[in-house]
Amino acid sequence: EDKVVQSPLSLVVHEGDTVTLNCSYEVTNFRSLLWYKQEKKAPTFLFMLTSSGIEKKSGRLSSILDKKELFSILNITATQTGDSAVYLCAVNTGFQKLVFGTGTRLLVSP
Amino acid sequence: GAVVSQHPSRVICKSGTSVKIECRSLDFQATTMFWYRQFPKKSLMLMATSNEGSKATYEQGVEKDKFLINHASLTLSTLTVTSAHPEDSSFYICSAETGDSTYEQYFGPGTRLTVT
Numbered sequence: 001e002d003k004v005v006q007s008p009l010s011l012v013v014h015e016g017d018t019v020t021l022n023c024s025y026e027v028t029n030f031r032s033l034l035w036y037k038q039e040k041k042a043p044t045f046l047f048m049l050t051s052s053g054i055e056k057k058s059g060r061l062s063s064i065l066d067k068k069e070l071f072s073i074l075n076i077t078a079t080q081t082g083d084s085a086v087y088l089c090a091v092n093t094g095f096q097k098l099v100f101g102t103g104t105r106l107l108v109s110p
Numbered sequence: 111g112a113v114v115s116q117h118p119s120r121v122i123c124k125s126g127t128s129v130k131i132e133c134r135s136l137d138f139q140a141t142t143m144f145w146y147r148q149f150p151k152k153s154l155m156l157m158a159t160s161n162e163g164s165k166a167t168y169e170q171g172v173e174k175d176k177f178l179i180n181h182a183s184l185t186l187s188t189l190t191v192t193s194a195h196p197e198d199s200s201f202y203i204c205s206a207e208t209g210d211s212t213y214e215q216y217f218g219p220g221t222r223l224t225v226t
Contacts (some may be wrong), residue, residue, distance in 0.1 A: 042203050042217035043154070088153060098144070098215060100153040 002027040006089050006101035014109055017079050021104045023089030024071040031092040033065055033072050038086045038103070046074070046087075079108045112138050114206050116218035123194055123225055130190045131221045133204030139184035140206035144215060145177075148201040160187045194225040 007022045025033070032050045036043035047056045049065035049072060056063050060079075065072045076083055086103040093099055113136040123129050133143055141162050146154040158168045158179050166179035176198075178190040187206075191198050201222050205215040 036217075041219045042205075044217075045214070048214065090154075097156060097159070098154075100155070102153045105151070 002091070002093055002099045004089055004091050004099050004101035006087075006104050008104060009102065010105040010107070012107045012109060013079055015080060017108075018075065018077045019079060019106060021074040021076075021087050021089075021106070022071060023073070023101055025089075025091045025099075025101075026070065027091050027093045027099065029094045030067070031094045034090045034092065034098070035063055035072070035074050036088040036090065038088055043088055076106075079106075081108050081110055084108045112206070112208055112216040114140075114204065114216045114218040116202075116204055116221050118221060119219060120222045121224070123223070125195055125225055126193055128190055128192045129194055129223060130188055131202055131204075131223075133187045133189070133206070133218050135185045135206040135216075138206075138208050140187075140208065141184060142207040143181060143187040144205045144207070145179060145187075145189050146203045146205065148203060148220075150201075154203060157189075191223065194223070196225045199223055199225045 004025045013019055032048050034048045035046040047063045052067040060077045063074045084107050086105050088103045089101040090098040115134045117132045143160045145157045147157050148154050156169050157172045158166045160166045160179050160181040162181045162184050168174050181187040201220050203220040204218045207215050
């Protein structure tokens with residue numbers, strides 16, 4: 001059974017801190033790994049990763065994939081209260097299917 | 111960017127009634143749409159994959175007769191929760207795939223269903 005596991009489940013940090021969110025996966029077929037941010041409604045897309053070792057960056061957020069060790073990390077530097085959300089990791093297993101992890105709930109306190 | 115809408119955003123219905131949720135791709139054609147369910151503080155669970163003009167493919171454990179999916183056009187898919195019960199209360203999210211080589215899915219804003 002395909003599985004995506006995220007850690008930690010929840011995290012509380014102070015504004016300005018740097019956080020690292022983890023996502024590991026075990027799937028029979030890997031096409032890509034995606035990170036989403038979910039606030040009150042539907043997830044919004046952050047990154048899609050397909051190749052190992054190539055960092056994707058967007059402002060204070062960055063992500064990297066390790067296909068040998070089957071994990072990805074999402075880094076957020078200089079966190080702000082607006083970064084508070086659930087961060088979801090999903091693996092596209094082909095056959096048009098996304099398998100989601102349980103998410104990491106991040107709370108950034110002022 | 112690609113926009114997906116859902117209607118209604120929130121619905122309350124009585125036990126035993128049926129509820130229809132619409133998912134539309136507003137500025138692109140989506141040959142494939144997906145329906146997810148999310149329980150409070152849990153992740154998204156794929157319920158079914160909906161292809162235009164053909165029957166939906168349901169995930170294991172999802173009742174086809176309970177959750178009817180119709181993908182009648184390239185911009186519209188509907189999910190009907192039949193004979194709803196309180197345990198069907200959940201957040202239902204659809205997504206649509208643009209069909210290009212990125213296979214990226216764009217999510218709708220979700221529908222919160224409460225069955226009383």
